[in-house]
Each structure stands twice: as C-alpha cells, then as structure tokens.
Amino acid sequence: MSGVLNVAETARTVRSRKCSARQAVQSAINAIRDREGRLKTFISVSPDAALKRADEIDAAIAHGRDPGPLAGVPVALKDNICNRHAATTCASNILRDFVPPYDAHVVERLTAAGAIILAKTNMDEFAMGSSTENSGFFKTRNPWNENCVPGGSSGGSTAAVAARMIPAAFGSDTGGSIRQPAALCGVTGLKPTYGRVSRYGLVAFGSSLDQIGPITVDARDAALLLAVIAGRDPRDSTSVAEPVPDYVAALDKPIHGLKIGIAAEYFGQGLDPQVETAVRAALDLFRARGAEVREITLPHMKYAVACYYVVATAEASSNLARYDGVHYGHRTPVPSDLIDLYARSRHEGFGAEVKRRIMLGTYVLSSGYYDAYYLKALKVRTLIRRDFERAFESVDVIASPVTPTTAFPIGEKSDDPLAMYLADIYTISANLAGVPAISIPCGFDAKRLPIGLQLTGPWFREDRILNLAHQFQSATDHHTHRPPLAAA
Amino acid sequence: MARESKIDESLVRHVAHLSRLALTDDEITRMTGELSAIVGYIDQLGELDTADVPPTAHALPVHNVFREDEVTPSFDSDTALSNAPQREGTFFRVPKILDTGDGA
DSSP: OOOOOOHHHHHHHHHTTSSOHHHHHHHHHHHHHHHHHHHOOEEEEOHHHHHHHHHHHHHHHHTTOOOOTTTTOEEEEETTBOOTTSOOOTTOGGGTTOOOSSOOHHHHHHHHTTOEEEEEEOOSGGGOOSSSTTOSSOOOOBTTBTTBOOOSSSHHHHHHHHTTSSSEEEEEESSSTTHHHHHHHTOEEEEOOTTSBOOTTBOOSSTTTOEEEEEESSHHHHHHHHHHHBSOOTTSTTSOOOOOOOHHHHTTSOOTTOEEEEEGGGSSTTOOHHHHHHHHHHHHHHHHTTOEEEEEOOTTGGGHHHHHHHHHHHHHHHHGGGOSSSSSSOOOSSOSSHHHHHHHHHHHHSOHHHHHHHHHHHHHHSTTTIIIIIIHHHHHHHHHHHHHHHHHHHOSEEEEESSSSSOOBTTSSTTOHHHHHGGGTTTHHHHHHTOOEEEEEEEEOTTSOEEEEEEEOSTTOHHHHHHHHHHHHHHOOGGGOOOGGGOO | OOTTOOOOHHHHHHHHHHTTOOOOHHHHHHHHHHHHHHHHHHGGGGGSOOTTOOOOSSSSSOOOOOOOOOOOOOOOHHHHTTTOSSEETTEEOOOOOTTOSOOO
C-alpha cells in the first residue's frame, strides 16, 4: 500500500464526499501499522479518539454543515504540543505521565478547521538536539536509510510525513528543529516568523526563539495549514496582530523579477559539494524563470551558533526551572528535604543533553558571567538581525542550503555535543533574527539521501517564501519522491 | 570577554547546585570537559566589538502587552491537581521545608 494522501487531496476528497473522514483516518492508521515498527516515529497513537472525531465530521457533512477547510485530515503533533487528555511527554522521563488539561492554540484552530489529531511524534527531549537521538524513550530512523538519523528535534514528525504515514505533522523550531529534519527526510518544513503563530500550549524551550510550524509533503499543504494556525492569540503575548494574508492565493504568483539573495557565508567550509550542487541547480531554475540572483553578505552569521547556544540555553535554564517535582512530572521517591526533592527529581527525570543545556544556561546567567556571555550574546544577536535587515533592503528572499550535509549515521555525533550543534549552522540565524524560513527538497546525494533548499524571507512574508517554494515544486519533482518503504 | 573563565570541577559543582541538579561525580567530570569545549567555542563572540550595540532580547518590536484585569474561568482544583505527584485534599503535598539548613 502507498500510504496517505496529502493535506489538500484529503480535504478535497472528504469535503466532496468521495471518501469519508473515517476512511481518511483509517488509511493513516493502516500506514502506521505497516511502517511504524521499522521507523519508530510516534510516542503515542490514538486511533479510537481519531475515528470517533472522524465520525463526527462525517455526520456534520451528512447534515450539510461545513466541516472546515481541513475536513478529515489526520495530523500528528510533536510531543511538546499539548492536547487535552493525551499524554504530552516532550520525550522526557520527567513528563512521562503528564496529561495536559487543555489544548494548545494550534490544536484548537486545527480541530475547528476539521483536522483530526491522530498521534504524537518522537523528538529530542525538550526539543534539544538535531537527530532525535536525545529522545528519552527511543531513537527514530530516517525512512530513506534506516541506519541514519531523521534529523531533529522534530525528527518523528518529518519521518512520519516522509513515510506517508500521516498527511502532515507539526513541529517546533527553536534553532532549526523543523527545517533541519525536513531537509534530512525530504519533506517541506516551515518555520513562521517569530510572533506569527501562538505558542500557547507549546512546552517552552527558548521563548524568544520558539515557533510552531507545519511539516508537509509540499508548499501548498504548508500554506493551507499556516492559514489555519496563524494569527493573534491573547494567551501568547508575543503573537502579533499582523493581518494573515491568503497564503494559498499567493502560491501561483509568477516569480519573474523576484530578487533572490545568496550569501557566501552559507557556502563555506564544511558544505558537502553534493548539497552545494543541488542548491545551485535550484538557483539556475529560479534564474530561468526570470528571477534575479544577487550576491549579498551576512557578515555575522559565523557567530550565530555561538550566540544561539548562549541565548537558547539561558532561556531553557529558566523555562525548565518549573520541573521541580512539585506540581506535575516526576518526583524522586524518598527526598530528604525540599532542595533534595528538586535536585534529585530533576537529575532522575532529565537526560544528558537537557542537563548540559540547563548547566550552560545557568552558567551564562550566573553572577560574574552574565555580562561576558548573556549580555554579549544579546548584542551579537542585534548584529545578526541587522544583517538580515540590510539584506532585505536589496533582495526579496535569501536562498541557501538547510544543512551542510545530508542525513548522518545514527551514533555519529551523539558523543560530541559541539559537532551536533554545528548541524544547525545554516538554520539558527533565522531564529535569532525572527524571520520566516522554509526547507524544501531539492535533490538527492549519491547515497539517495534527500537534500534541502532553504528559502528565508523578511518578517511576516511567509506568502513570498511559500510562493517561491511552490513555483520550485511546480517545476521539479524532488518533493514527490518517496522512500522505498512508502513507494507508490 | 571572559577568556580567563576556566571551567573546573568546583565551578561545575556550583552551577549544578544553582541548577538544582544532583549530578554524580562521573557526570561532574564529564560535564566539566564538555562545558569547557562549548564555552571555548562561545568565546569567539569576544572577537566582536559590541560597545555601541544595544542588546536584542527578542526579534519583534513588541514591548509591554496589557490586557484588562478581568476574572475569567480557570481550572478547578481537581483539574489543577490532576498531574500532582502527591496531593492531600486540595493541596500539593511536599516534604517539610523548615529547618533544613539550606535555604539557598
């Protein structure tokens, strides 16, 4: 069997009664039954609740009610996005049994639009990692090569979509956690502008960086989903009241005359020549369609990883202070006193990478080091943001690789934290600057592993990067290739 | 830039205490090496002259956001306590906190 349809096709067939919502959900359940044992992408699957919800949608359609633009579309959520009455673990032992009493904003929006939450996906614990190997529960495999990582931290979400087990999944992106695994799994992954999508109900990691975004087969599906989840929500005071444009209508605009910037900083040492060749071929295609490719410079990009690992860990050390064994989460069985309860509950509940980042973040915020590290990084962040402001004065979009290499073998970087951090070298600066960026498939290397193209736009111009991504996908078929276990 | 900031085991133990993490001796040793390498990498930020650069806390021109101070529905106590590791009636139960000697 070939697996699920994409988002647009599923919604169209359900809305036009060619297929029921129950059949759409059952098709995902069947694909999961068929493939999940090999890939291990999901922490939990809720077939009964999903089928019940599907029946409600089918009943609404039978009664002539509009079931919403995403009618009957099964979706998966990264397991750091809360949905009521379903475990939300962040792939951490400290939240192993946590069941949130409320729905995230994106869950409310998706449900109101007719989508059906079917499963929760594996991830690096608390979204800290680039390979999904830091999951506290199990490792996820890349559908293109089961000895390779799917990327991370949203690796369960991207592997599930790549294997056509689910039409779409949602991830969170703090330093590349949607785009990097999307590239490594050969799917489309969008990180919206900081403030575009409410994080209410997303378990916080780096609050000045985190965004929720869709992971799909193509840019059209990403546009459909972003249209549903974007917009102001008073429960996330950083979400912005900026108007939500018609992302789907913008897809078909011609790209003639569009100015695309390329920066030497994305093509330096460490970039696999096969990745570079595929990205440059994409630029040739844009030129052939009338876009203009211009050299730009982002002079502070080489400091982005260092800046990020101060800012993100500082924020994480503060956000993760709430896991204290008191109100929810793991509590050590026999504490000697309250401080011991905190320290042992946290020690027992958190994995190695989470502890490392809490330690680093606490260090850079601690007395005597705050100015030298934290304040310094905030100033460097200004320089990185200004690089993008200057670049977008002369170009409309910036094109680059997503990652320096294709998917790497499981275990290759898991003992070297710094090497793992550098896997995000091309994605981190978009989070620091707050700009939107999308990863789309643009080819394969000699080992038949997918290569990603990153398109970065100015603040709140998701319409523009989705337009360019869609135009690329209309002219190429990289995004339609399926890994062998999901062959059509 | 704090180039002189050498990370040793005693500093790591201090940070572990601030972090409320009961690390084992092995973890302290391993963490000392790992944090030294990461901080060594981060030290490259010191190459940049940022004397006249304002800090960016986040990337949007959003500052204070106010709302009306109105009563809205919230969780009842059973819902709020639904994930409690230990509860007693309508309270979260914790070990006693007085006379432990370390209130840091």
